Amino acid sequence: MIVLCLHLVDKQHNSSGKLTECNDAVFVYDRVMSNLDSYFPLQNGRTHEAYGPAAHAFAFSLAGHLCRSTDKTILWIRQAWASEHINPVGFSQYFPPQCLLLAQANTHLDALATAEEALRDGSITLVVIELSQPIGLTEGRRLQLAAKEGNTMGLCVLPEGMGSNAAQTRWCCSPVFNATSQATGSTLQRWEIIKNK
Amino acid sequence: MRHRLKRAGLDGRIAAADTRGAAWALSHYGGKAHKLGNQDEDITSLPVAALRLNTKVDTALQRLGLRKISDLAALPRKTIARRFGPEVLLRLDQAIGEKNENISPLKDAPHYGVRMTLPDPIGLHTDVMAGTERLLIRLCDKLKTQYMGARMLQLSLRRVDQGTQQVELRLAVPMRDAARMLPLFERGVSEVDAGYGIDQIRLEAIQVEPLPHEQITYNTTARPEGLDDLITRIGNRIGLDNIQRFLPADSHIPERSFQIASAAYSDPEEIWPGTRPRPLRIFTPESIAGGGPQPPVQFRWRRMSLTTGRATGPERIAPEWWLSDDTWHTGIRDYWHIETREGRRLWLFYTPQKPGWFVHGEFA
Known part of the structure; x- marks a missing residue:
């Protein structure tokens, strides 16, 4: 089980909370910013966005949380030409890798269409879409409608500044070096909520 | 038929006879010159091997001087049966046509x-x-x-x-x-x-x-039907083989510790080996500047200047010599888990046999 230390920042409400020693499923934190449960796990039936160097860790934490609570499959859509690969041995500490299906999309459009289809279907609990190109407002809205119809959560992992305004929340995720912790393998994260509808 | 075979570049020997055994004999031992119709004389002048006998029986018959089928047919049946078993007589009768031989043709594959x-x-x-x-x-x-x-x-x-x-x-x-x-x-x-x-x-x-019927018992795990249909629908857009799942593989090489298989043609496996922490993402190794077996204090990676905050390692991984892999031609690798002061946690390796530092993956 991975221990995730979190530093959660809400830019819109000018508040921040230091979260320490979160056991991924149960979050414990020092100072109450507001209830973390109101943020995480994210709202179902909507699509969200995450960017930043730790966006993948964010996606895996979310997937692990949903995988445990719903016992359904996660669909991970990646672009077939991307050189970076997710490593099942690496994310097996978040959730069992057999819960994840991988879809290799050859084009940006295929990735979006696959995501829409999967979101609408409802037999999947979370659709993670790795993208390298910006999403337009129309596409974002279509994903949003599909997620609502299938009551599924969607998460777009994309480079900074490429999201669409249709997203429910947008998170900037970055890892933070934890100098105080003596244990090796620190996992302190800083998750900033940039946008919250 | 002979012409068609010739056109296809095949040399065929064809014989027609009243029985299957006779046709086999004529086509194998009859030579090209036989005429259709007068099979009785033809077959009796053939060697005994033409009766589809195994080599052992064939040799034994030849040793006794029974070279032709006519020699064999002239002997009393009782003696043959006692000496060589019932098979020789059966074959002889089948060739002559005294016993019928069932032909069971292959069934046509059903057309759906x-x-x-x-x-x-x-x-x-x-x-x-x-x-x-x-x-x-x-x-x-x-x-x-x-x-x-x-x-x-x-x-x-x-x-x-x-x-x-x-x-x-x-x-x-x-x-x-x-x-x-x-x-x-x-x-x-x-x-x-x-x-x-x-x-x-x-x-x-x-x-x-x-697709046989399945017995439904109380512990039958129902396959999620909705998921299969979804895979079909997505698969018809992006290709069914592009929907994949991860399967564990028995290898300590990070790239080969898992397999990617088509989800439609594989079943999920539940047992994943517990190893030392592995990065969430791996990519093709990217070279960075650094010297010596100790991890560099400062390095540049992807146009970012990074400072090592904490280094854990090394973990030595040797290439699998029984498989040739071009990416591992630099020999053994010493892997380090580097936590940078800037936050990013990288998986670096050093190749002692051909000094150089590479970034291979990124942790959470």
Whole structure:
């Protein structure tokens, strides 16, 4: 089980909370910013966005949380030409890798269409879409409608500044070096909520 | 037949006779010059090996001086049976035609295709779907009697102007449930250009797999049907092989510690080996500047200047010498888990046999 230390920042409400020693499923934190449960796990039936160097860790934490609570499959859509690969041995500490299906999309459009289809279907609990190109407002809205119809959560992992305004929340995720912790393998994260509808 | 074989570049020997045994004998030992019809003389002058006997019996007969079938036939039957067993007599009788020999030809493979010809051309989407439904029900009944399930279906729509439109459907699991299969055709049929109308619909199962009835018990884990249908639908857009799942593999090489298999043709495996922490993402190793076996204090990676905050390692991984792998030609690797002061946690390795530092992956 991975221990995730979190530093959660809400830019819109000018508040921040230091979260320490979160056991991924149960979050414990020092100072109450507001209830973390109101943020995480994210709202179902909507699509969200995450960017930043730790966006993948964010996606895996979310997937692990949903995988445990719903016992359904996660669909991970990646672009077939991307050189970076997710490593099942690496994310097996978040959730069992057999819960994840991988879809290799050859084009940006295929990735979006696959995501829409999967979101609408409802037999999947979370659709993670790795993208390298910006999403337009129309596409974002279509994903949003599909997620609502299938009551599924969607998460777009994309480079900074490429999201669409249709997203429910947008998170900037970055890892933070934890100098105080003596244990090796620190996992302190800083998750900033940039946008919250 | 001989001409056709010759055209194909094959040298064939053909014989026709009243019995199967005689035909075999003539074609194998008769030479080319025999005439059709007078098989009795022909066959008796052939060597005993022409009776489809095994080599041991054949040699034993030859040692006794019984070279031709006529020699054998002249002997009293009792002696032959006592000496060589019933097989020789059986073969002899079969060749001469005193005992009949059953021929069991191979069965034709059942054809899983149905079609419907329409008196008036149709063009509406709903009409085509209704036609497809009727064909599907017929096809599924046929599949059911053979205990088969369709894996790949092809719907051919012939238009009035003789043009043919085809809709292919590859399924994530073998299926023979018409009600479940029909909605999967929706997308393909909607893309068809009906032109002046369609007057014939053909539906064929191109690939079929055995699909026996399953016993349902209290501990049967129901396969999520919705998920299979979703895989089929997505697979028909991006290719069924592009929907994949991870399977564990027995290797300590990070890139080979898992396999990627097509989700439609594999089953999930539950046991994943617990190893030392591995990065969430791996990529092709990217070279960075650094010298010596100790991890660099400062380095540049992807145009970022990073400072090592904490380094854990090394963990030595040796290449698998029994497999040739170009990416591992630099020999053994010493892996380090580097936590940078800037936050990013990287997986670096040093190659002592060919000094150099590389970034191979990124942790959470």
